[in-house]
Amino acid sequence: MNEILILGAGYTGMAATMGLVGRIKGRDDVHITLVNPQTRFTERLRLHQVASGQALADLQIPDQLAGTGVDFVQGWVTGIDADAQTVRIDDAYTLRYDTLVYALGSVADTELVPGVDEFAYTLNSAQDALLLAQHLDRMADGTVVVAGGGLTGIESAAEIAEQHPGLDVVLLSRQVPGAMMGDKARARLHAGLDRLGVQVRSGVDIIKVMSDGVALGDGEVVAAQAVLWTTGVRVSPMAAAAGLEVDERGRIVTDESLRSVSHPNVYAVGDAAAIRQGYGVMHGTCQSGIPTAVHAAASIVRELKGKQPKKFRFGYVHQPVSLGRNDAVIQFTHADDSPGRFYLAGGPAVAYKETVSASPWTTYRLIKVLPALGASTWRRGGRLTR
Numbered sequence: 001m002n003e004i005l006i007l008g009a010g011y012t013g014m015a016a017t018m019g020l021v022g023r024i025k026g027r028d029d030v031h032i033t034l035v036n037p038q039t040r041f042t043e044r045l046r047l048h049q050v051a052s053g054q055a056l057a058d059l060q061i062p063d064q065l066a067g068t069g070v071d072f073v074q075g076w077v078t079g080i081d082a083d084a085q086t087v088r089i090d091d092a093y094t095l096r097y098d099t100l101v102y103a104l105g106s107v108a109d110t111e112l113v114p115g116v117d118e119f120a121y122t123l124n125s126a127q128d129a130l131l132l133a134q135h136l137d138r139m140a141d142g143t144v145v146v147a148g149g150g151l152t153g154i155e156s157a158a159e160i161a162e163q164h165p166g167l168d169v170v171l172l173s174r175q176v177p178g179a180m181m182g183d184k185a186r187a188r189l190h191a192g193l194d195r196l197g198v199q200v201r202s203g204v205d206i207i208k209v210m211s212d213g214v215a216l217g218d219g220e221v222v223a224a225q226a227v228l229w230t231t232g233v234r235v236s237p238m239a240a241a242a243g244l245e246v247d248e249r250g251r252i253v254t255d256e257s258l259r260s261v262s263h264p265n266v267y268a269v270g271d272a273a274a275i276r277q278g279y280g281v282m283h284g285t286c287q288s289g290i291p292t293a294v295h296a297a298a299s300i301v302r303e304l305k306g307k308q309p310k311k312f313r314f315g316y317v318h319q320p321v322s323l324g325r326n327d328a329v330i331q332f333t334h335a336d337d338s339p340g341r342f343y344l345a346g347g348p349a350v351a352y353k354e355t356v357s358a359s360p361w362t363t364y365r366l367i368k369v370l371p372a373l374g375a376s377t378w379r380r381g382g383r384l385t386r
């Protein structure tokens with residue numbers, strides 16, 4: 001029996017699973033196991049909505065897997081033995097694999113600045129987002145600092161400001177929020193944040209987080225009753241500890257087919273993978289992660305058939321940013337994620353963003369039937385998004 005073990009049932013782990021299910025139909029020599037700590041799927045790209053008090057659909061992973069033959073294991077991966085080809089679950093037992101799909105994602109990097117781990121909220125999990133939501137509910141007034149002006153920070157600041165108009169929301173960032181966008185889209189983004197009352201301060205360096213605010217590099221203290229940390233992400237040290245070749249950020253270095261360069265029976269996808277394209281190493285998004293997962297699934301099945309996996313190619317399409325529930329900006333991009341000429345804003349951008357972020361269950365059903373439809377778009381590592 002060929003044992004395929006998928007670690008992590010986030011956006012990419014689920015996509016790899018459903019991609020495999022669609023491709024191995026009828027084969028009784030292949031067995032798939034999916035490991036995740038929770039049975040409920042985390043719609044990570046909507047966690048800023050949870051943090052601002054909104055409820056999301058209850059998407060249960062076992063429901064999605066019903067009838068597929070995939071075994072779901074609820075547990076926490078605590079170690080990998082790449083030589084023995086086993087994975088340790090909850091420090092209690094091991095699972096064996098012939099092929100491993102490593103899809104453990106990333107979390108906010110809370111280790112670089114003192115006080116973050118102790119005093120700041122994160123959007124690392126639905127539970128973490130809920131903790132912030134509960135705290136904000138208890139605040140009748142006061143200040144919320146959102147640290148980090150990347151897309152997660154922008155979306156969070158906008159969402160909190162819209163859902164809690166009585167609170168002052170301050171977005172603190174080294175870079176100008178939306179720096180990666182073109183001038184017009186960025187100007188529109190700032191107008192949207194301004195309309196929602198978000199105070200944007202860029203060029204600032206947060207050097208410490210405290211129980212009552214944050215300290216900046218120039219000595220100023222910004223008082224706050226809640227701090228949300230969104231500056232950059234880090235990955236699990238588990239791949240490095242297992243002896244897999246990783247980059248300077250701990251992501252698994254892959255070959256052109258998304259296999260680990262040091263351990264070719266390990267495929268790495270999504271945020272946890274360092275995947276080189278012509279324009280450089282990809283950065284983690286759902287937009288890019290789901291195609292990596294679908295490609296890995298197709299490659300595993302090719303290998304099972306004794307064929308060589310194909311090269312993965314990917315070009316970015318857009319930078320989609322929600323500004324609360326009623327506004328958004330979509331910067332369309334070149335393949336390397338640099339801004340193109342066009343952008344959308346307002347109602348059409350909201351509709352676009354909601355379409356591409358629509359229930360992942362629909363996306364996974366599509367991924368499952370794609371091979372049956374003979375579609376080749378995913379295999380080309382094409383420009384489909386989540």
Ligand SMILES: Cc1cc2nc3c(=O)[nH]c(=O)nc-3n(C[C@H](O)[C@H](O)[C@H](O)COP(=O)(O)OP(=O)(O)OC[C@H]3O[C@@H](n4cnc5c(N)ncnc54)[C@H](O)[C@@H]3O)c2cc1C
Nearest residue numbers: 008009010011012045076077104105270271284285286287
């Ligand atoms: C607020 C927010 C908004 C975002 N908006 C967008 C957007 O609009 N567009 C976009 O493209 N991207 C967006 N992103 C980024 C996107 O969510 C990630 O790039 C994407 O989730 C990466 O998918 P993944 O499968 O690699 O990781 P994840 O989706 O994080 O999944 C990882 C899974 O692994 C599990 N896991 C982790 N460690 C272990 C372990 N030790 N044992 C077992 N399981 C484990 C986790 O519980 C999780 O289920 C956003 C992110 C955030 C936080």
